[in-house]
Amino acid sequence: MDLILMMKNELMLVFIIVILLVMKVADNGRSSGYWIGVINVLLIVNCIIDWLPVSEGELFGGVYKSYALGNFGKSLLSTGTLLISLFSTDWLKRCQHIAEFYLLMISTLLGMFFMISSGNLLMFYLSLELSTIPLAAMCNFGLTERKSGEAAMKLILSSAFSSCLMLMGISFLYGASGTINFEVLSIIVQETPLYIMGFVLLFVGVAFKLSVVPFHLWTADVYEGAPVPVTAFLSVISKSAMIIVFSFLLYHVFGSLYNSWYLLLYVLSIVTMITGNVFAIRQENMKRFLAFSSITQMGYILVGISGSSAEGVTSSVYFIVVYLFSNIAAFGVISQIAEKSGKETISSYKGLAKHNPFLAWTMAIALFSLAGIPPTAGFFGKIFLLKAGASKGDLFLITIAALNMIVALYYYLRVIRAMFMDENEDSIPVLHSGAPLKVALAICLIGILITGFSGPVYEYIFTLSNGI
Amino acid sequence: MMDASVISFYVISAFLLTFGLMAVTAKKIFRSAIWLLFSLVGIASLYFWMDLQFLAAVQIIVYIGGIVVLIIFSIFLTQDSGSALPRAIKSRKIGAALLSVFGFGIIATLLARTAFVETTTPMDVEMKTIGFKMLSLGGDGYALPFELVSILLLAAMIGCIVIAVKNIPGKP
Numbered sequence: 001m002d003l004i005l006m007m008k009n010e011l012m013l014v015f016i017i018v019i020l021l022v023m024k025v026a027d028n029g030r031s032s033g034y035w036i037g038v039i040n041v042l043l044i045v046n047c048i049i050d051w052l053p054v055s056e057g058e059l060f061g062g063v064y065k066s067y068a069l070g071n072f073g074k075s076l077l078s079t080g081t082l083l084i085s086l087f088s089t090d091w092l093k094r095c096q097h098i099a100e101f102y103l104l105m106i107s108t109l110l111g112m113f114f115m116i117s118s119g120n121l122l123m124f125y126l127s128l129e130l131s132t133i134p135l136a137a138m139c140n141f142g143l144t145e146r147k148s149g150e151a152a153m154k155l156i157l158s159s160a161f162s163s164c165l166m167l168m169g170i171s172f173l174y175g176a177s178g179t180i181n182f183e184v185l186s187i188i189v190q191e192t193p194l195y196i197m198g199f200v201l202l203f204v205g206v207a208f209k210l211s212v213v214p215f216h217l218w219t220a221d222v223y224e225g226a227p228v229p230v231t232a233f234l235s236v237i238s239k240s241a242m243i244i245v246f247s248f249l250l251y252h253v254f255g256s257l258y259n260s261w262y263l264l265l266y267v268l269s270i271v272t273m274i275t276g277n278v279f280a281i282r283q284e285n286m287k288r289f290l291a292f293s294s295i296t297q298m299g300y301i302l303v304g305i306s307g308s309s310a311e312g313v314t315s316s317v318y319f320i321v322v323y324l325f326s327n328i329a330a331f332g333v334i335s336q337i338a339e340k341s342g343k344e345t346i347s348s349y350k351g352l353a354k355h356n357p358f359l360a361w362t363m364a365i366a367l368f369s370l371a372g373i374p375p376t377a378g379f380f381g382k383i384f385l386l387k388a389g390a391s392k393g394d395l396f397l398i399t400i401a402a403l404n405m406i407v408a409l410y411y412y413l414r415v416i417r418a419m420f421m422d423e424n425e426d427s428i429p430v431l432h433s434g435a436p437l438k439v440a441l442a443i444c445l446i447g448i449l450i451t452g453f454s455g456p457v458y459e460y461i462f463t464l465s466n467g468i
Numbered sequence: 469m470m471d472a473s474v475i476s477f478y479v480i481s482a483f484l485l486t487f488g489l490m491a492v493t494a495k496k497i498f499r500s501a502i503w504l505l506f507s508l509v510g511i512a513s514l515y516f517w518m519d520l521q522f523l524a525a526v527q528i529i530v531y532i533g534g535i536v537v538l539i540i541f542s543i544f545l546t547q548d549s550g551s552a553l554p555r556a557i558k559s560r561k562i563g564a565a566l567l568s569v570f571g572f573g574i575i576a577t578l579l580a581r582t583a584f585v586e587t588t589t590p591m592d593v594e595m596k597t598i599g600f601k602m603l604s605l606g607g608d609g610y611a612l613p614f615e616l617v618s619i620l621l622l623a624a625m626i627g628c629i630v631i632a633v634k635n636i637p638g639k640p
Contacts, residue, residue, distance in 0.1 A: 014619070017619070017622075059612075060605050060606070060609065060611065060612045061605070061606040061608070061609065063609075063612050063613070064612060097630050100626050100627075100629070100630045101630075103623070103626050104623060104626060104627055104630075107619060107620075107622070107623035107626075108623075110619065111620075114616060122610075122613050123612065123613055123616070126613055126616045126617060126620065127616060129620060130616060130619060130620045130623065133620065133623065133624055133627070134623040134624070134626075134627055136627070137623075137624075137626075137627025137628070137630060137631060138627075140627075140630075140631050141630075143630075143631075152631075175584075176582070178587065192582070193578055193581065193582065194578060194579075194582045197574075197575075197578050
């Protein structure tokens with residue numbers, strides 16, 4: 001019984017996978033609307049079940065761990081997946097393999113859940129693979145487009161490369177300590193060269209997933225080539241999961257290597273913020289633009305994590321909540337516009353507010369939140385990250401981060417100016433969005449505003465992250 | 469100093485690395501696959517050298533018998549296996565070589581400077597133990613990872629099928 005209750009999130013996903021498989025095998029030409037309806041209902045049920053409280057503890061002798069922050073993360077990821085599924089209805093109707101698309105997406109999500117709950121290096125590695133390999137297949141879902149195939153190829157090759165380095169790191173850690181169990185590791189790890197090297201190589205694997213500079217080279221191309229829902233999934237869900245695992249690894253398992261990884265985060269966060277910003281300014285394609293914007297945001301999160309324990313974790317998880325809602329809203333608008341008019345460049349967004357005020361305003365609020373303008377949640381997210389980063393007393397890092405946030409304002413406002421102020425003869429005509437898209441965007445908007453206005457969200461996350 | 473065991477270790481390693489290098493540098497993709505096969509035989513012999521008969525057998529059955537054959541099949545099905553691959557650019561070759569030497573240097577110094585402690589607990593590598601561990605639910609068992617791998621394989625298969633399947637126009 002313990003097993004069913006504690007692993008309910010994972011079991012629910014496996015259950016959905018089985019249902020979809022059976023339905024697909026027994027399928028005799030049902031309409032895409034039917035599939036989408038059934039799957040969305042399943043995802044809603046999954047989301048509700050995920051938000052129910054779970055007891056903390058261990059299963060399988062410590063191989064599987066359930067902890068408060070991880071469970072919060074899982075519920076958040078389920079919600080994000082549901083939102084992405086809702087806004088991509090129009091794209092899915094055109095898609096030839098709806099069931100397979102969802103099978104892959106849910107397998108990926110399952111991988112992330114197990115990654116969050118992993119209690120040893122083997123589980124961590126396997127679930128990382130489970131959350132990457134199906135994702136590469138999902139990138140290829142624009143089956144007739146060359147770009148889409150290229151994106152999948154780039155993702156799978158770069159992730160294979162990072163997995164290699166990571167496996168090497170894991171073997172170093174195992175060779176040095178003789179164990180793969182996180183609990184035991186957290187006690188034995190010392191600041192000796194072998195442990196540090198093992199940690200650094202493990203970090204490379206994580207950094208690839210987070211697209212931290214200099215491991216970001218795949219990001220823009222993959223984001224551009226993949227279909228918009230997949231891009232949103234890659235950028236939001238995959239990264240959020242990784243951040244939670246990452247903070248668990250840093251504070252819980254490698255806590256004693258603090259001096260080493262503080263230096264690592266210090267350098268990488270500065271490089272990441274600056275590189276992301278410099279490239280984001282030059283982008284014309286909206287998807288590439290958001291790719292570099294997400295790289296910059298990861299840089300800010302690294303600043304937050306580098307701070308002291310409880311605040312660092314809290315501020316980064318709080319930022320994930322904000323980041324998830326804002327980015328899904330932005331991608332929702334992009335997907336709608338790309339799907340209905342085929343346009344993806346910033347210049348084609350000129351005059352969007354004239355005919356499509358709802359889409360334009362959603363986009364504007366999402367971008368305001370990403371830029372960190374009050375009263376959207378992004379403002380508070382960034383304040384908390386800076387505060388956590390400043391707790392070490394290193395003002396240089398905080399100054400750089402703050403300066404980068406100001407530079408970032410420029411390119412976010414550039415899009416907003418194009419949508420609201422620029423005149424355009426050939427502006428995008430009125431687009432009729434379906435109900436699921438509107439619901440998804442509305443939830444995102446409410447999320448952005450509520451997370452910003454209410455203190456309890458931050459305090460709630462704070463109580464959760466004390467356990468780490 | 470150099471007894472037969474040490475010498476055979478170096479011979480096996482030299483064999484393994486030579487064929488590994490040839491697999492990476494071969495100009496024809498089919499030959500690459502064959503050199504990879506020899507390199508994997510080298511790894512299997514390393515297992516034999518360490519007295520891990522079961523692992524060695526698995527290595528031969530799974531990697532040499534299964535995976536390399538699969539690789540060869542997929543080369544024949546998708547690639548023009550006879551033609552040579554394009555040459556690598558010279559500046560890249562030099563950069564890659566320098567980086568490899570640098571990486572090797574770091575790892576070698578690191579391992580040389582670390583004082584490893586010889587383990588005192590004897591290694592139990594009987595097939596029976598491995599089988600029990602594979603299915604045990606306890607702390608040192610691998611039941612959950614084992615199930616996770618099966619889901620990974622399922623997802624990978626679905627992904628491959630979607631990519632490879634021929635779409636009949638007009639049919640959903």
